[in-house]
Amino acid sequence: MNLANNTVLITGGASGIGLALAQRFVQAGSQVIAVGRREDKLREAQAQLPGLHTRVCDVASATDRQELLRWVQAEFAQVNVLVNNAGIQNRLQLTTDNQDWDTLRQEIVINVEAPIHLAMLFIPHLQQQPNPVIINVTSGLSFAPAAFAPIYSATKAALHSFTLSLRHQLAATPIKVLEIVPPAVNTDLGGAGLHTFGVPVDAFADSIMERLANGEEEVGYGTSEEIRQASRQEIDARFQLINNR
């Protein structure tokens, strides 16, 4: 994809991977709108990245998603790129963590329901724009799950699957469908300090954006680049490695 001259809507664009992608789109000459729930985080991101536009929206709410499309059409009708990046990660023991289901299912709603609904809501709008693109942010765990985050891993496998179907269905339209497959990246995903073992976000984002600019459709980095192309045997070996530490 061309990284310049876009108007890019990034869910979860105020922190971590979303903010790193936002910075690179802006540097390349695109406008970016960052979406998130926390207004203070959006303000902080704006201070770091002058020119960043922001919108408070909880993608867990179907009403908020519909309102986001209405707002885009009224305020930024030129939006031609949707990045489904917002996500949460919970670690839980299925045998002992009897948390309230309404709390647990938020991970499914935010990580799967929201990107599917947003893609479907935005397709008619994107079809009217030049160079339209939908980018879904999945995970290396889409391919080999981390059992300590069982719902999360399942949501990312589902989003990878949906991305393949979306690309297939949109093949005859101008909308390109791209997938970013991060490995563990050093962000605050799941809570501060839980991903410090991950790769630096800037090195990851530089590599991903370069490859998207070169026309690749599905891009990983380090271990996620390996796993997205692995054989079943290699996936099983990776599963053992992740889960038997």
Ligand SMILES: NC(=O)c1ccc[n+]([C@@H]2O[C@H](COP(=O)([O-])OP(=O)(O)OC[C@H]3O[C@@H](n4cnc5c(N)ncnc54)[C@H](OP(=O)(O)O)[C@@H]3O)[C@@H](O)[C@H]2O)c1
């Ligand atoms: N870091 C990793 O190791 C890693 C690995 C593989 C995949 N990923 C994926 O990369 C994406 C970005 O994660 P990250 O690592 O950058 O973590 P992060 O810094 O925690 O970013 C997640 C972002 O999503 C937003 N968000 C969460 N729930 C939302 C909601 N209901 N509505 C709107 N925005 C919401 C958060 O903002 P608010 O809380 O303000 O809403 C936050 O800005 C996620 O999809 C994650 O699953 C990350």
